[in-house]
Amino acid sequence: METYKIDEVSKVTGLTKRTIRYYEELGLLMPTDRTEGGMRLYTQEHIERLKQIVSARDVLGFSLQEILDFVQLRETFEGHRTSIQNTEDAQQKRHHLQEVERGLAQQLQMIDQKMETMAQFRKEREQLHQRIKDAIRNTLP
Amino acid sequence: METYKIDEVSKVTGLTKRTIRYYEELGLLMPTDRTEGGMRLYTQEHIERLKQIVSARDVLGFSLQEILDFVQLRETFEGHRTSIQNTEDAQQKRHHLQEVERGLAQQLQMIDQKMETMAQFRKEREQLHQRIKDAIRNTLP
DNA sequence: ACCAACGTTTACGTCAACGTTAACTTTTGG
DNA sequence: CCAAAAGTTAACGTTGACGTAAACGTTGGT
The missing domain is CATH 1.20.5 (Single alpha-helices involved in coiled-coils or other helix-helix interfaces)
Structure with missing residues (x-):
């Protein structure tokens, strides 16, 4: 599957690298696979998620905490589908x-x-x- | 005209007294008349304005700075009607x-x-x- | 093999939007 | 008239959402 390094993701989402890592740290974005050396490798799915987060933050005015609630509801459900x-x-x-x-x-x-x-x-x-x-x-x- | 003290306003708007004074300080809310001793006396119009601010803040997710821009547009217009x-x-x-x-x-x-x-x-x-x-x-x- | 460009973690800095506390005055009910 | 309740300003504290800098490792092209 095609992957992207953080600078690529930063450019297409408009978020800074710091913010992207921060969102992962908060649990808003699922952790990525890493290279042997530890570099994050993002998939298209990560990018979609980031765009959704930006929408919820900027357009709906949600706090990151509220967005976390939204995200976790989905996560919980996906977990139950197994x-x-x-x-x-x-x-x-x-x-x-x-x-x-x-x-x-x-x-x-x-x-x-x-x-x-x-x-x-x-x-x-x-x-x-x-x-x-x-x-x-x-x-x- | 009927007026309200800050605690009344706080209750009907759901804002704290601190926040109400803060909004006045920022220029979001027009200053009220005062009693002889310096206590703020709010009118119904102030209350409406506060409710609009809360809407813009919570529902539209605007920053106070953005809201200030909105407010000043109206102010500018009202000023020109004279x-x-x-x-x-x-x-x-x-x-x-x-x-x-x-x-x-x-x-x-x-x-x-x-x-x-x-x-x-x-x-x-x-x-x-x-x-x-x-x-x-x-x-x- | 090297080095410039890019990545990582860790930690401290910042700014908006209030919260909190202090020290003081005004208002108000008994 | 006087104490309790509510108001005022001024100043410092807090929290969320990142920015920034340091110190260091990884990648990829020549």
């Missing part, structure tokens, strides 16, 4: 999955709330915009 | 208004960009949610 054979703790697993589901439902609700507030904000800004355009028109009839 | 009579610098005023208009148009565009990215983000989360609900259904048929 061993489906043991039927004795299926009860356990089901319960855990239900908790994850609840977490996701809450996240969706939070996002909807944000979108609604954002729409309201946009509306107010647009009204101001309209008033200003009117004011301009009144300066030169 | 003296409409002098026709000599009407040219000046018109030019200034046009700059404000351009600023607002950019803000609107930025907001639209954010809303789109947010919708995309929501979509991905919803797909994950659906997959998890399916997984749960598969644990107990």
